[in-house]
Amino acid sequence: MKKPDSPDPTIKLLRQIAFVSALFAVVLCILILVNWLQLHRADPLNSPAVKTMIDRLGSDPDNAQLREQVRTLDLLSRKAYFTSQWQIRTGGYLLLISVLIIAICLKTIEYFHKKLPDLPEIKNNTYWIDRKINRRWVGYTGGAVVLVTLVFAFLSHNELENMLGNAVSRGTDTISGKNASKNIPLSTSGKAGSVPDSLLTLATGDSISSDTLLDGYPTWTEIIRNFPSFRGPGGNGIVYQKNIPVSWNGKSGKNVIWKSGIPLPGYNSPVVWNNRVFLSGANETRREVYCFDAKTGKILWTARADKITGSPAKAPTVNKETGQAAPTMTTDGRRVYAIFANGDLIALDFHGNRIWAKNLGSPANHYGHSSSLMMFRDMLIVQYDQRGSANVMALAGKTGDVVWKTARNVKVSWSSPVVAFTGKKTELLLAAEPYVASYNAGNGKELWKMDCISGEVGPSVAYADGVVFSVNDYSKLAAIQIGETPKLLWENSEYLSDVPSPVASGKYLFLVTSYGTAVCYDAKTGEKYWEHEFDNTTYASPIMAEGKVYIMDKTGTMHIVKADRTFSLVVESPLGEGSVCTPAMVDGRIYIRGDKNLYCIGK
C-alpha cells in the first residue's frame, strides 16, 4: 500500500482547522451553558410576572389593557422557553460537528504524520521494585477506603434502624418476654380496680404480701383515696370516698373553693393524687402537663412534652371535638403520665421533671387519639387502637419500657381501658369494634372476648359484680356475664351512648346518652327502671359516689340523681361554664374541668 506524501502545508492547515474548531467548540459550550442557566433561572413557564398579572386580572377582570399585557407576556415567555430549547439543541448539534471536525483533523494528522516510535531508553530494570511499591500502594488505597467508609458510616449513623425496628415491632403482636418475666410475678392477685363488694379483701388480703414483692406502687387503699385516672380508680366510674359535695354554683361562687385558668385547651379530665391535681392541654404546636395545688388552685408547675424522639413535626389533624389532648392522664402516686394526640407519651415525677418520654407512633385515628391512660401496679396501660395496628400495651412506669404488648384485631376506638378485679384475677377490659375483650392485666394475655359492639366506639365499659356492660351508639347495649365462656346476659338498643360511658353498681346500670337522656336498667335482667331527659348534650361520663350518680351535661350543669330503681333528682348544680370533662372526686371535693377553668368544689 502506498503511503501518501505528507505535505507540510496540509498538516498546517489541518492543525489550524482543528484549532479554530476547538475554539468554536469552547465558545459553543459557554453559550449553551449560559442558555441553560438562563432557562433554569428564569423558568419562563412559571414566570411570576405572568402569575401576578393574572391574579390582578382576576380582581380586575375588565381591564383590557392588563389582559393584553398578560397575553403578550405569556406568549413571550412560552416563546422564550421553546426558543431556548431550540437553541440548546442546535448548539448541541453544532458542538458535535465541531468536535467531529477536530477529531477528523487530528486523526488525519496522526495518519499522515506518523511518528516513528522513539526507542525508549533502557531503564534500569525496576520491575520488581515497582511491583513491591504497587503492592504497598494498593494496600494504602485499601486502608484509605476502609477509613473513608468508616468515617462515612460513623457520620451517617442514625437511629433509622432502631426507629424502624420500634415502628415495626409496634405493628406486630410480640410480647417482650424478657421484661415481662422480670417485673411481673406470676401470681396475678390483683389489687387495682374492683367492685365495692370485694373492696375489703383487696385492701387487706394477700395483696399486701405481694406489695412487698414489687416496691413503688400504690396499694388499693391508697388508690381509692385518690382519683388516679379517667373515671376514677380502675376507670370504672365509681368513687369510694365520702362527703362528696352535691350543691354548688360556679357563677355565684357558692361552694367553689377555687377556680384556676387552664393555659391550653384539652378535653381530658383532671386526675387527683393527694394534694395535687393534674391535667394536660395542647394545641397544634404545644403540649403541656399542668400540676395544680389542690389547696390553692395555683399552677405548681408546667411541664412541656416536647423534643420527644420520633414525635411527628406536625400535630395530627384531629376533630375539633377531640382536640390534641383528649386522653386523660393517670398517676400511680409516684409519677404522672400523659399522652397526646400525636402519640407523645410522657412520664413526669411529682415535681414536673421528665422521667422518660417516647412517641408511640403517630396514631392513625381520624378523630384524634382519645383513649385515656390507665395504671396498674407499676405499669402504665395504653390502649392504642389505631387504624391498621391496634394493640394494648403495658409500659414500665419507671422506664417506659414495654412490659407486654398484645395486638388487637379491632377497628379504631376512642374508649378507655378499665381495670377490674373479677374475683380471681385482675382483668383489663377494652371495647372496640367488633368486640369487648378482657386481658390479664399482668401479662396482657387475652382472657376472653365477645362480639357485641360495633361502630366507632367511644364509651368505655362498666363493670360490676361479674358483669361487663358495653355500649355504643348505632350498636347496642350489652351485658356480658364474664367467665371462661362469657355469656350475653341481655342486650338493648333503645338508648345508646356515643360518648359517655355507663356506670354500674351490682344492681343497677346507669346510662347517659350523648343527647342527655339518663336511663337506669336492672344490671342483671336488663329491665328498664326509669329514663329521664335532661335535654342537654352530655359528653362527661357519669360518676357514681355515695349512692348517687353525678351526670354533668355540656353546659356544665351537674344533675345528681339517686342511684336507685326510681328516678329521684337530688339537686342540679351549675358550673357556670360549659364542660365536657368527667369530674374527679376525692374526699369532700370535686374537681371539674370547664372549658377554660379548673374548678375545685367543696367547703
Next chain:
Amino acid sequence: MVFAVQRFPKPEFETGYLQPGTLLPSPRAEILAAMDVAILVLALSVISWIVLKKRSRKGVFWMSLFSLIYFGFYREGCVCSIGSIQNITLALFDHTFILPLTVIAFFIIPLIFTLFFGRTFCAGVCPFGALQDLVAFRPQKLGSRLNAVLGMVPYIYLGLAILYAATGTDFIICRYDPFVGIFRFNASFGMFVFAGILLISGIFIARPYCRFLCPYGVLLNWVSRFSRRHITITPAECIQCRLCEDSCPYDAIDIPVTTKDPENRKIRVKKLIWISLLIPFLTFAGGWTGSRLHITLAGVNSKVRLAEEILTPAAGQGQPESLGLTAYKSSGKAAEEVYSEASEILDRFYNGGWILGGFIGLVFGWVIAERMLSKWHTDYIPNKGACYSCARCVDFCPVKTDLSEIKHEKT
C-alpha cells in the same frame, strides 16, 4: 381513588362530529431487537477476525466506528452489555422481574467471545470504548502505581451496582451512564457534564471509563485471562526490538521479565504465606466495614427514604410536604407496611454490606498477592486481562508475518 365503572353516555353530536380515536404509537418492533442481537454476534465475529486474523489496526478502527454509529447513535445505547449486569442480577434476586432475551444475549455473548478471543468486544463493538478510543489524542503513560490504584475502582463500582440491583434499588450503572446522552443528543445537564469530563480527560488518559470505571470490564478482564486465543504483538517470534514498548495507550503491554526477584526465596515464600493468610482477614475486615455502612448504602433506596421521612418528618413547619410523602398519603398505605418493607430492605443491605465489603477486601488481597507471583516471560506480550485488542501495537511491530507463511505473501 375509585375509578370504577365510568359509564356515561357519549354526547350525541348533531353536527356529524366524529369522535377521534385515541392513537398511541407502538414501541419499537420486536423483530428489531432480534436484529440487534444478530448484529452483535456478527460484529463480534468480524472484529475477532480482524484482530486475530487480519491483525489490522485500520480494520479495528473502522469496525469501532461502525459500532459507534450503530450501537451508539442509531440504537441510542440501551440496552448495553454494561448495563445488562444489573438486569441479570435483579432477575436472579427477583423472580417477578422479567428479563428480555435480548438482555441475556447482550450479557452473555460478549463474555463468550472474550473467553475465546480476548476482549475484542472492547476493541470494536462497545460504543463507549469506540467513542473514547476516538478522542484519545494524547495518551500519556500513567505508571504502574496509578494503574494499580485506580484499577480498584471498577471492582467497587461493580460491587455497588450488583448490590443496588439485587436489592431492587436502582441501576446505578445506567444512572451514571456517561455517553448515552451524546448518543441521543439529549440528556440531563449533569449527564452532559459527565460525558464532557470523561472525554476531556480521555484525551490524555486513554479510555478512562473502560479502565477505571467500567464494571463489565471487570468481568471481561477476568474472562479474558483464560481466553483461548488472544491478540499477540508479533505474529511470529519477538525480536526484542522494543519498538512497541510505548505503543500501548492503555499500559497493557507486559515488558519481558527476565530477572529474578531480588528478594531471596525464603522471604518471598514467607511473604506469600503471610499474604494468603491475610486474605481471609481482609475479606472479613472489608465485610465488617461494609456492614457498618449499610444504613448509608440503604439510603439510596426510595422505600427506606420514605420510611425515614415518615418517621422523622422535616423539622421546618413551613416547608411544603415532600412529594414522596404526598404520594404515600394518597396511596392509603399503612405506615407499618412501609416500615416493615423498609426494615426488610435494611436487613438485606446489612447482609449485602457484608458481602460487598468482603468482596472488595478479597479483591484487594488478591491484587496484592498477585503482584507477588513471578511471571517469567522473555517477550513483549499484551496483558491478557487489560488488553483491549485495539491492535495499535501490531502496527509498531516490524515483524509483519510469520515466516512460515511467507510464501503466501505477494506484495
Next chain:
Amino acid sequence: MKQKAFIILALALLLALILFMVKDLFYNSPEKKTNPYAYDLRTLKKGDTTQTAYIETRQVHTRLPEIHGLATGINDWIYLAGDNGVEIYDQAGILKNRFDITGNAGCVAVDKHGNIWLGMEDHIEIRNASGKQIKTWKSFGEESFISSIAVTDSFAFIADAGRKVVYRCDLSGNMINRIGEKDPVRKIPGFIIPSPYFDLAIAPDRSLWVVNPGRYELEKYSYDGSFLTSWGEPGIGIGRFCGCCNPSHFTLLRDGSFITSEKGIERIKIYSAEGKFSAVVAFPSSFEEGTRGLDLATDSRERILALDPVKKQVRIFIRKKDQKSN
C-alpha cells in the same frame, strides 16, 4: 513536565467525577424537589369546618364492595345498593337485611310499601324488603343507564343518564311520557350529562326536579314535561357548582330546600327552595380526594345521609343546633 500536568488535570477531573457520583448517590434526596408545575387543588378545597351548619355524627359501614345508591324508607331505614348486592340498615345503623342481586344496581328508591326499586343499568327491578323479586321491568334500551329513581304514590320517575331523559311511568312500568328531551319549541334545553351522574327528586310540593349537570343547574319540570324553572350557576365559589358536571346528586328537605353534593371539589351544600345558597354541610376536607358519587338522602328527623363510596360508609349529618335529636 507538560505531560505530567496533563495527567494531573485528567486525574483531577476523574476524581471529581467519582466524588460527584458518590455525592449524588448518597446525598441526594429527589423527594425534596418541589414540583415546578404544581396545581394545588388544596387551596380551592379549604373550608372552615366550624362554619358548617351540620355536624357529622355517625357512619354506617357497609360491606358491599361497590356502592352506588342510597335511599331512606319507612322508619328511616337505610337502603344501600351496589354491585351485586343490597343492604338494609335500621335508623340506628344496625344491619337488618342483606341480599344478593345479579348485576349492578346504580341507584335505589323505596316506595311507601317498603319495596325496593333498583336501577339495574338498563332496567328496573322491584324487590321486597326480604329481597324477593316482585317485578322486573323490561329494558329501556341498550344504551340506557338508570341513574336515579323517584317513586310517588302513582308514578315512578326514572332518570336515564344513558339516553339523557327522564321517564314518567306508572307503577306497573308503563311509560307515560318522556321528560326533558331537547325541544327548542317547548324551550326545553335538553340534558347534558358528561359523566354518569344524573339525579332527580320529587320535592315535598310534589314538583319534579332534575339535575342538568352539564349546565350546572337544577331544573324543574311539570309532570307532562314542560320546563318550568331552573337555578344554579357554574363556578368554584361556594355558592356555585364547580367542575365539569355538577351537582352530582341532590335531595330535598321538608321545607323544600335543596341539599346538593358535588364531585371535583367534594362538598355538600344546602340551597333554599328558591335556589339561594344557604349553608355548607360538609367541606372537601371531610372526604378523600377524588370521592365521587356522594348520593344523598334525608330522613324523617331531617338528618342528611350521604353515601361515601370511597370510605364505604353512609355518613350521617345532623344540624348543629339540634344535635340532641340525633
Next chain:
Amino acid sequence: MPTRREFLNTLVRGSILAGLGLLSGALIFRKGKERECGFDFNCKNCPRSNDCLLPRPLESRQMVWQLDPSRCIQCGRCATDCVLTPSAVKCVHVYAMCGYCDLCGGYFKPGTKVLDTAAENQLCPTNAIKRKFVEDPFFEYTIDEPLCIGCGKCVKGCSAFGNGSLQLQVRHDRCVNCNQCSIARNCPSGAFSRVPASNPTLLRGFDQKQTTTNIKQ
C-alpha cells in the same frame, strides 16, 4: 505439548463456559413466580386466561416503560426528570371518556370567568391543549403533542373535576426505553413499571380492548 498452565487455562475456561451456560439457561427457562395478574408470561393453567387482556406469552419478552395513570399523582416529575427534553411522557386524550365539557377542568384555570381560549385562562403552561367548538354545548379538546411537556397539570384538573379523560402516558415514539427509566427512579408513587412491548399502554378507567384496537400499529 500443553503445559500445565495451558491445561489449567482450558479447565477454567471450560468451567466459565459451563457457568455462563447454566446462568443463561436458568434465566431463559426458569419460571417466574405466579403472580396475581402476572406479566410473567406464564399463562399455563391460569384461571383468568380467558378474560385476560394481557398479551399471550412472548418469546422475546421485550419490555417497555409505561406509567399507570391510576397511581399517578401528577407530581411534575415526568416533565422534569426524563432524560429527554421535552419528556417522552405526554398527555394523552382518551376521547372515549371525555365529556366535551364547556367548563373543562383540565383546560381552564380555576376561577376562570369567561370561558374562552385567552391565554390568561389556560391551565396548560405551554398552551398545548387546543379547544375547538363542536356544537352547543360541546367542545373538543386536542393535545398539541409537540408542545406538551408532560407536566400533568391538565391531568390533575381533569381527574379532579371531570372524567379523567386526560392521562399521562409514555409515548413510545419518543421514549428511548432506558434500561432504568430515570422518571421511574424518582416517581414518588411508583406509577412506572415495565410492561410487555406488545401491550404498551396503561390507560385507565374504561375498556382497554377498545383502545388497543385504536392503537396505530
